[in-house]
Amino acid sequence: MNAPLVIAVDCSTTAAKAVISTADGQVAASASRPLLTVQPRASWHEQDAAEWWTATRDAIAAAVGMLDEPGRVAALCLTHQRETFVCLGADDQPLRPAILWLDGRAHAEIAEHGSARVHELSGKPGDTTPAIYKLAWLARHEPETLRDAARVGDVQAVLSLRLTGRWATSPASADTLGLFDLPRRTWSNELLDIAGVRSAQLPDLVPAGEPIGMLLPDVAAALGLPAPVPLLSGIGDGQAAGLALGASEPGIAYLNLGTSMVLGVASDGYRWDPAFRTLAGIGPHDHTLETVLNAAAYVATWCREQLAGDADLEQAAAALPPGAEGLLTLPYWNAAQTPHWDPLARGAVIGWHGRHTAAHLYRSILEGVAYELRLHLERLEAATGTPVTQIRAVGGGARSPLWVRIVSDVTQRPVHVCSAGEASAAGAAALAWSHLTGMTPQQAAAQAAGPLLDGHDVRPDPATAARHTALYEVQQRLYPQLREVFSALADARDVPIG
Template structure:
């Protein structure tokens, strides 16, 4: 049947993935192409925007090679949200793109991160939104700003390469921190502060509408049908929410990835320190999102730095994580009195404290590797309970179910811990590429494969298992959680003191090394 397939493209931080979906949300074909991430200085993150297009083109071309391309009815892009690139008048990058994870704009946050900016954008002051990095560019690279013809998000860049149109969705642009969340339009005051004019930005359209059609030469290059509609997508977090079927209150998605991102659905706009607010994939609705900077990253860190496990030498067809998880599963809730604060990458929601760091509380000589590993799993679960409870206060109804995706969702032990700590059922998605699936749902709704975005979500999403909270373990975790939630407030004042002491010591060490080098050179 012509036009019943759709393509979802996910241009993430490390790769472009293209998946061809059928109307039931099953992958017919897929391909992936990687690209590099540059860290020119500590805390910085940049990319060559041309790599986004090269990787996307390669992934799409390979994905459609094994299907009947005439059945492809639309394409939709999801992407790494706050990332942006400055282009010249011809649409060529003037400098490397600044990524969502780039933290260089600390001073700009301190100077410009006001309560009014939070109200307008729904984003608590922190270096992630592009607006603060645009202010950084105005201060440190005024020549770049002066030559800028367009500032675009990742979708805006790819849509232009596909169609020639300068357009994006308001749900793709709003993570940049330039959009008024009550009007779905750019805020003139924020634009003026960054030295930008409206014509330098892509036109904003509702998610799920057609932005343009693939140009003939691009269609020939990628093996796509001539005039294929390109549909307005959303950021990867909102796409994950849609791809997991969360289109109403009462459920939240939980992405157990490198960081842990969770989103609840709201039909009304609100803002608060407990969450950041974004436009949902369903026009007129909002996603209230929480974020823990350390998720599977924390687990990988422990395995790499401290586990000392070589499963190959043991002759086991298991990863070190699986071995540690098996050992941790033998321990009782609370890891025999060990609690962990998972702030390896600082604290985001609800504290927004970049000085915060990880903490182990309760160590004794009886604790071993399995105790620390279980404390890692439980610490992230405690933190997610804190965040979900905070966001839940403004929702139309409580969150009763979490829909888990990402690498961590494959851990039975962790999913059960999450259910017990959070006192909520945890469902696990059928489709691993749920973010790409969310883009496919928008494409399917736009061209009539399904009647609406919610209808597409209902038809194309599914779960593959669930975990119910256990009453006895829940009671034990309630007692432990009451202690956990007091750890950060008790230590809050110590974190900046530690940071200052560390900076002072680092400065003295650097001065000593410089003096030693000068002495050596003079001999």
């Protein structure tokens, strides 16, 4: 009963989630507070960065309030949505809304600066997600914001400032902004020049798992903690989920089937290729290779909210045959990422006929995302030479039996559906336990993995393989044939009226 506890906070795109757990992964308390995303224009996605702090504070306080002995809390660690950034003024308040990872406003800057040189330096192909291009957009369209900003940083840096008074983050968090010379693990002057950012605006870098500082006394009191505890440097939510799910082992990939779809594997050496984006790992020589589609559950949710009415689309789609009776969806609602990296690409649905219903569209969306995952896997394996033998799935989409069945059948690979626990928070907790116990983060994660890895396996149905392969091959012809159409559509959309 007197064993220590750690608090892990995942400040994601949709909510700040605080999870208090033991060293063996048992959850003692948890709480969540929502975050609102606004779309002031098509392809723009923003948040009030002040809400990152209020949601995090309130979630932690609510979780701590459930404990009989808050004094057992020994450490706090953060994980968070990646690539998202905010500019703070001299009073440490946001100068404008934060620009999110899925924001697509900077297509002109990607075209101008998204070179092979930038890819090689940063590990990131020219894409909508890295902050470098949206910072360059600010430098062009809102120069006063970057001029007047005292601080420019990621979600962890903002929360660290509120919690400890120190402007700091980890290399594995800061790297996702796209401003790092990734092989050298330091800010790149060349990339900063492209972004229009000054090095003095950026946070201090603290290696993952090491202390950023002690919580400020008044902050600890507001959270319900009897005394300050250390804030340990965390990592981005994707890397954190990979740590918790044991994806450091060869052949194991983590799949977050959430708002976006992210699949990742570990790499102990630096490599860069259009088949993936390369991210800083926990240690100085560790890397994570990820494939990404910025609209996965995002599109499925859109379909349910806009078209379902009172219908249960999940049940209706499950009753349809593979292939949705000839309907194919290219799920590029928020641009195309792996392996095309085209910010102008958009969603497309082909094959409509009069028999099709909203359920057909819904199933074709689930299948379209799965076909993209198959493409990602094949390109990743070809580039690395290492086969993926098991997929460990988390996220809201992984709670859909239909979607997981489709993913397994389309990829013809086993999928282990993990428990409904918070995988990214579990990775942050592993970093905290590593600091407290002296174990490696991987050892700490393995010790706590039982509750998270509880789940079930879904194995592919070979009877569906031929049909899905035929449809997959058709879908892979869509983007090459529509690429110029997407570009022309973007130009036509911007023609002035009147």
